[in-house]
Amino acid sequence: MSTLIDIGKLVGKPQPATVLVPEKEKGVGCDFDSYLLVPDSSLDARITAAKARLGSDVVILGHHYQRDEVVKFADFRGDSLQLSQQAANSSAKYIVFCGVHFMAESADVVRQPHQQVILPDLSAGCSMADMADIGQVETCWAELASLGDLRVVPVTYMNSTAAIKAFTGEHGGAVVTSSNAAKVMEWSFQRGERVLFLPDEHLGRNTAFQMGIPLDRMVVWDPHLEMGGNTPEALRNARVILWKGYCSVHQRFLPEHIEKVRKENPGMKVIVHPECRFEVVQAADVVGSTDRILRTISAAEPGSAWAVGTEIHLVNRLAKMFPDRTVISLDPHVCVCTTMFRITPHHLLWVLENLGEGRVVNRIAVDDKTRGWAKVALDRMLSLK
Numbered sequence: 223m224s225t226l227i228d229i230g231k232l233v234g235k236p237q238p239a240t241v242l243v244p245e246k247e248k249g250v251g252c253d254f255d256s257y258l259l260v261p262d263s264s265l266d267a268r269i270t271a272a273k274a275r276l277g278s279d280v281v282i283l284g285h286h287y288q289r290d291e292v293v294k295f296a297d298f299r300g301d302s303l304q305l306s307q308q309a310a311n312s313s314a315k316y317i318v319f320c321g322v323h324f325m326a327e328s329a330d331v332v333r334q335p336h337q338q339v340i341l342p343d344l345s346a347g348c349s350m351a352d353m354a355d356i357g358q359v360e361t362c363w364a365e366l367a368s369l370g371d372l373r374v375v376p377v378t379y380m381n382s383t384a385a386i387k388a389f390t391g392e393h394g395g396a397v398v399t400s401s402n403a404a405k406v407m408e409w410s411f412q413r414g415e416r417v418l419f420l421p422d423e424h425l426g427r428n429t430a431f432q433m434g435i436p437l438d439r440m441v442v443w444d445p446h447l448e449m450g451g452n453t454p455e456a457l458r459n460a461r462v463i464l465w466k467g468y469c470s471v472h473q474r475f476l477p478e479h480i481e482k483v484r485k486e487n488p489g490m491k492v493i494v495h496p497e498c499r500f501e502v503v504q505a506a507d508v509v510g511s512t513d514r515i516l517r518t519i520s521a522a523e524p525g526s527a528w529a530v531g532t533e534i535h536l537v538n539r540l541a542k543m544f545p546d547r548t549v550i551s552l553d554p555h556v557c558v559c560t561t562m563f564r565i566t567p568h569h570l571l572w573v574l575e576n577l578g579e580g581r582v583v584n585r586i587a588v589d590d591k592t593r594g595w596a597k598v599a600l601d602r603m604l605s606l607k
């Protein structure tokens with residue numbers, strides 16, 4: 223038995239997009255507003271036709287958290303790194319990323335020279351990535367340096383802007399994913415004494431604790447306070463400096479949800495993403511990336527029951543894929559990535575039909591210097607076996 227939650231017509235707050243859109247590519251005469259008038263009944267047929275006309279020139283990427291009406295047109299579904307790599311390995315000229323802004327930037331970092339990346343709605347940002355501004359991170363780095371040589375290695379989660387990835391690359395650090403964070407942190411501790419973990423406080427804490435680092439050797443850096451709100455002694459004592467950032471979706475899951483689910487559903491297992499709070503991760507039965515959540519539930523016994531702590535579109539999809547298992551959201555309220563949800567079939571149609579007319583709208587283009595250093599940080603991670 224499966225339980226689905228209808229997410230209805232939820233919309234999120236627009237996120238500021240740090241996109242480079244050359245004037246000539248804004249496509250005067252191809253404005254999006256006119257596409258709002260396209261009736262729902264003709265959307266699927268027009269998207270299918272526009273995609274078919276572009277053929278192998280276009281590849282559509284759909285993140286696991288993307289809504290069904292959009293993700294059904296994706297050539298590849300997955301997480302952001304995997305999708306970026308799949309697009310770069312394709313022959314497509316145009317990469318349409320149905321995800322959020324940092325994901326499109328990542329695709330632009332790893333793309334081939336002849337490829338261009340498009341984000342169907344520029345307001346599809348990521349609240350977590352937006353919590354680490356490059357100016358704030360540079361200030362943090364300078365304040366840490368003022369304490370003497372603390373031998374800090376910066377590492378950043380994939381869910382960060384290209385500017386933060388580039389900062390990490392330029393300062394001897396690397397990118398991490400939710401699957402390999404411990405491996406990259408081990409690598410970092412071979413190069414320094416401390417790690418500055420950006421921008422997700424929870425993934426950093428959960429990973430470091432799993433590696434055996436006690437909580438009292440971790441501090442949180444609040445970018446709005448001097449020295450991040452820490453004393454010099456606390457920073458010198460710390461092994462991990464956690465940037466005060468979080469995912470607005472995963473932070474919603476609470477230990478009370480786990481208690482309630484277990485009380486109401488004896489035998490139900492709880493599986494959560496490591497972007498969840500420490501207390502939630504500690505109480506869960508299984509912790510893992512979207513890929514691990516997928517693999518775990520697909521390998522589970524028919525008749526098994528799962529409460530899943532991640533974005534609702536993936537939870538609902540898993541419930542549909544495995545009707546002989548019970549799959550529910552850990553939080554009875556809808557946990558939706560409201561910014562990714564901003565990408566509608568209308569946006570997808572708009573970008574595809576413009577591409578068909580030779581117009582590139584909503585291109586995401588990371589400048590060469592940023593691309594170069596971000597690639598260094600990514601390659602350091604990828605070189606770790």
Ligand code: SF4
Nearest residue numbers: 348349350469471559
């Ligand atoms: S689910 Fe969270 S981390 Fe992922 S894109 Fe949405 S806000 Fe960002």
